[in-house]
Amino acid sequence: MDHLNVTKTADTSDSTSVSDRPVSDRSVSDRPWEELERLAEAGDPQQLGEYVSGLSSCDQALALSRLDERLRASVLSGLDADDAAELIGHLPESQAARAIALLTPDDAAAIVHELPSDEQADVLGDLSTDQAEAILEALPVDEADAARQLSSYDDNVAGGMMVTEMLRFTPEMTVADVIAELNAGAEIYSDFDVRYAYVCETDGKLVGVLPMQNLLFVKRAAKLADLMIQNPLAVSDTTELDELIDFFESHAFVGVPVVDETGLLKGVLHREAVSYEETRAAESDYLKSQGIVGGEELRSMPLWLRARRRLSWLSINILLNIGAAGVIAYFQDTLQSVIALAVFLPIISDMSGCSGNQAVAVSMRELSLGLVRPSEMMRVWWKEVSVGMINGAVLGLLVALLAVVFDGNYYLGLVVGLALLINTIVAVSIGGVVPLLMKRFGFDPAVASGPLLTTVTDMCGFFLVLGLATMLLSKLV
Amino acid sequence: MDHLNVTKTADTSDSTSVSDRPVSDRSVSDRPWEELERLAEAGDPQQLGEYVSGLSSCDQALALSRLDERLRASVLSGLDADDAAELIGHLPESQAARAIALLTPDDAAAIVHELPSDEQADVLGDLSTDQAEAILEALPVDEADAARQLSSYDDNVAGGMMVTEMLRFTPEMTVADVIAELNAGAEIYSDFDVRYAYVCETDGKLVGVLPMQNLLFVKRAAKLADLMIQNPLAVSDTTELDELIDFFESHAFVGVPVVDETGLLKGVLHREAVSYEETRAAESDYLKSQGIVGGEELRSMPLWLRARRRLSWLSINILLNIGAAGVIAYFQDTLQSVIALAVFLPIISDMSGCSGNQAVAVSMRELSLGLVRPSEMMRVWWKEVSVGMINGAVLGLLVALLAVVFDGNYYLGLVVGLALLINTIVAVSIGGVVPLLMKRFGFDPAVASGPLLTTVTDMCGFFLVLGLATMLLSKLV
Structure with missing residues (x-):
């Protein structure tokens, strides 16, 4: 979620408009899945990686979705884990889980490790319990525990939509402490949404929210306890989609902290995650009303x-x-x-x-x-x-x-x-x-x-x- | 879009969970439109304002949508302009435009003035040309020009979804200049999305994007030209919804600058605005497939x-x-x-x-x-x-x-x-x-x-x- 990830382009005129270069024009071939299939069968990971990263994300999804399941898995295991994780994010959910399921637990774990926490939970939730456990065992213990907890939530409650990637500090910390911490953990935090930090007591109880841009205007010795918004609004981890939609309609927040029944901070729910689930629900209503029940159908399915x-x-x-x-x-x-x-x-x-x-x-x-x-x-x-x-x-x-x-x-x-x-x-x-x-x-x-x-x-x-x-x-x- | 707007509640236990207090329990009566109708007819603006602000946003929308058109207009003109603007935002679009149309141009302009630029454009676009012009003439000239320009775009292109509220600086400015500017304009900027600033030459040409949190880590004498991301990706103001959806799928940005064909910065398009239009398009597809054509039908319509x-x-x-x-x-x-x-x-x-x-x-x-x-x-x-x-x-x-x-x-x-x-x-x-x-x-x-x-x-x-x-x-x- 960061402009920092922008691929800088050398040619200014080219970079000012996506509409001047329609996505399909950039594809190497008109039927990218054929080339992908050839490369996957040839089994040269480097060539494969170069070809995939040269495709637009639309063509990536299109090409990958057209492959036979086993070839799809071999494309994923041929790529770097972070490239594979990005690809997984572009696939329809039903295919993403199937593709992960066909990998070895180690390969799968390497890819899952690169996914944001909410996508981890979605993918693991779509696997069988055995498959999910095999992958979780190949993950670092901390991460596996967190993923287990997240995937135990239903998809349509706050806990199932939140992310656990968030800035989290204690009220005694000073602005200087925060800046030092951000500098030290720059790599970890690069994928985080750093607009807000959440302030918790040492027992994990949420006590405040801190808009990070406010730190620009204050002395570096100031304590977070004095800067934070106290008693912030939060939602319970079991709050359902309908209520979350109402919440974001009533409150112009970009995100809201999620707490359990004892007030412990469990994650952050972004407005975007709620819109995403809302769109999914509308699409699913449409499919059901037309007689496509029992899950999404894609024509690449058996x-x-x-x-x-x-x-x-x-x-x-x-x-x-x-x-x-x-x-x-x-x-x-x-x-x-x-x-x-x-x-x-x-x-x-x-x-x-x-x-x-x-x-x-x-x-x-x-x-x-x-x-x-x-x-x-x-x-x-x-x-x-x-x-x-x-x-x-x-x-x-x-x-x-x-x-x-x-x-x-x-x-x-x-x-x-x-x-x-x-x-x-x-x-x-x-x-x-x-x-x-x-x-x-x-x-x-x-x-x-x-x-x-x-x-x-x-x-x-x-x-x-x-x-x-x-x-x-x-x-x- | 800011946690700063949080209504702080005195009771901590109450503020940690919305799910503990379902929206409907807070409504004063089970049929809030009856009370609203009574108050609107009684014509005491203060009582009316208190009653409306005591309702949840769901009940506000429900109650207002049930009123007769003229009473709805009189509720709006009885409220403070900023409260009325918030209410307008909760109404279905067809009703919002009708309600604005029934106000005097001055009352309407006061409310439109409080709306964010993209909602201004939507509401004005739904009015007849005469009605829209009457309201625009009652607005400050600058704002009217900007609104005219925005409402000239189709709803489903980047220009029709973007906002013009954005931080905009020149490359020669220093970090200290920016902080001074933000402090001086704190009131104006409070409604802005301040995660990114956009850097333009004096002729308005976009040359860079600046993640604001980066300012935490640099010397106050540093120039924006040296801090900004150069040649940032941007979309053309005429880019259509399908392509914008693809764009945000391929790029993990929260927003993207919108430029015209000469590269001048026109506004910022947020990911959220694109998701919103996407949901609207899905809903409209559903309605059309069921034979509700020619616009949304509400049972409160004639x-x-x-x-x-x-x-x-x-x-x-x-x-x-x-x-x-x-x-x-x-x-x-x-x-x-x-x-x-x-x-x-x-x-x-x-x-x-x-x-x-x-x-x-x-x-x-x-x-x-x-x-x-x-x-x-x-x-x-x-x-x-x-x-x-x-x-x-x-x-x-x-x-x-x-x-x-x-x-x-x-x-x-x-x-x-x-x-x-x-x-x-x-x-x-x-x-x-x-x-x-x-x-x-x-x-x-x-x-x-x-x-x-x-x-x-x-x-x-x-x-x-x-x-x-x-x-x-x-x-x-």
Whole structure:
């Protein structure tokens, strides 16, 4: 996190704009994974290292993700540990853990050693317990203990997002002590965020926060106890993502200290780590709502794994669909007598499904903005019913007109128009309220709203069209 | 962005953990908007201010968003400008701009004056040109010019995300000059990010970056020219979001200077601003994929606006649906002869739609991770066809069995099973490839993949089932 790491470029004109040199232009070949594969198989670590470091980070990720798993591991073990650690940081998490798992524990430990503490915890957390333990045993004891502790936290609580790299001093230290310490440990501290230091008693209890730039303006003999902000705000290590998002929305901090239940300082949580988890959560909601469950899918994963995961979700869906089909089967005779109904069934089920999805999206959005509480189901329901009545009436009228034009029977128009009106209201009611219910009872609103909604609106739409038609059968045939 | 703003709390135990005091417990009432409405109507600015500042930021946003537009404006004009500016920052953007628009230009300008430069630009950009000009004229001339320039940028380029609040010095200045300047301007600089200073020639050309903490370790007579990082990386003000995301992925910077085409320093772009826009883009993709287009919908918006916006998208969809229904109409006679087909039509269209959506989600994800290039359509297509053949075969067999059990006719099983197999392959092909095509030709992949996909797979599914059935009609009746 430091401009100090800037690669200084010799040519000033070149260094003033990234947009002048699009990343893809810098790649050595158009298909960098082929060259990477060749070099990995040739097994010359130096050439490999030079080639990889010559690629943009996008091409690194792209090329590495395209390799066969074993080749990917051999590229990593061929690189310097710090280069390999940087590469790991650019890979999707699922691939990063797999790649580490295929290395020898010593090679893996050398790379893990170079990762920042929060990434260590993420990678180790994605491995099996045995694999993680083998790597931890090859690490220095202190570091292994710290990593074990960090990876024991869930990914979505403060402890799982914090880093342990932080400046930590005692209240008795003077400004001169701090400067001497920073000079002595320059190498260790180069990867730290040095904007704030945290002041702890010798027992580890957090007592103050010190903005480092303030040290510019004070005498070198001043004690930290007199300079620090006392009783700083902190979050508990078990605070969850939702609350952390609220916290950083209410407070314009770049980071906040994380303490355990006894007030001991455990790490620092940066605003950025929270935004990162927030983005991940939004992406994961999107994937789940589209039926990619059981973890992210990449097309470089084994075919059988991809097919099986998608199929597990499709199988549940087909069961729900059989229910909807059952409604049609029940009304087969009506349908056979008035075959024109079959033309309108898919319009009615699809349009209601679309209206329902709109209501789901608005509920998800309002929940994530904190503009609705999960308990306010009546409010949401009424707001949706109002829109549903207007849109249902407009769409119903349109479909009724279509039916009359198509078939010449006004009663057919009445049946399909009325069915679409009612089913639109049903769909937006379910779509609006179900995410709140899910949230209230601790389920993930994204995963269940979609398919559940579609099938229920299908079933209800079929029932309405065919039920109404059965009632009016004498007018329709 | 500063721990210095921490509200110090008297009670240490209370201040060490936000999780011990959930935000909702601190609210004065369970329905804070009612109290807010009462106070806004009573018109006592002091009471109003006290009540608002006593609410958590979540409750502030919730309560304010529930008010009628005019009352919302009167709450804002009743508050101190800096409190009002903070509130504006917590509101959804659409409401923030509307609320500002309803104030007098002088009241609005007082609030806009307190916003950071990037938020100024966002709010002014959301107003009509006349409204924005009226407010700009009530601002100090310098600030108005800067705001005009910032709001001329698109939201999703570097210039639209940067802030102009930054430390800016010349290379001839000494460390002592800098410290004197910081002390003299302490009030102005309190809202700045002071981790880095930017060094410019007198003509405004960026020549260096200076990590402020380095000043701790050097003599006060040293010149910035000798301390700064020369030829620093910078981005052009027109660089787009995708490239900025790549930039911050490749470089562990907290911020990067933004320059125009002549190398003049225009502002600083923080990593956080890029993450924020990235999250917004993901959220907007989600909304669009669910049929909420034309901007975010909140249930506090006027009913007619909500109904009209949703309806405009539904109307396009109904046209597409009529196409699919046309296929059924064309095959009416076949359907009437083999009415059992009607039971299986929705299963086949819905299941293919689900498979297609999974493929869309994986393509969107791989595009956003940079793991696939928009030109690699053949690769994606083949990867999808492989999964489609497996899943289509499994689902097709399942549906075929169902049909045989339901109807006792093996040919019916053959027709629906084969149709589902083929249609699954069609659906995953379209679902996988369309987002790449959209991206390649500069369309938004999120908005068009969903409905287009569903309707094409519906149409194709109906055609396959009914077409195959027509061919085998003699075996089916």
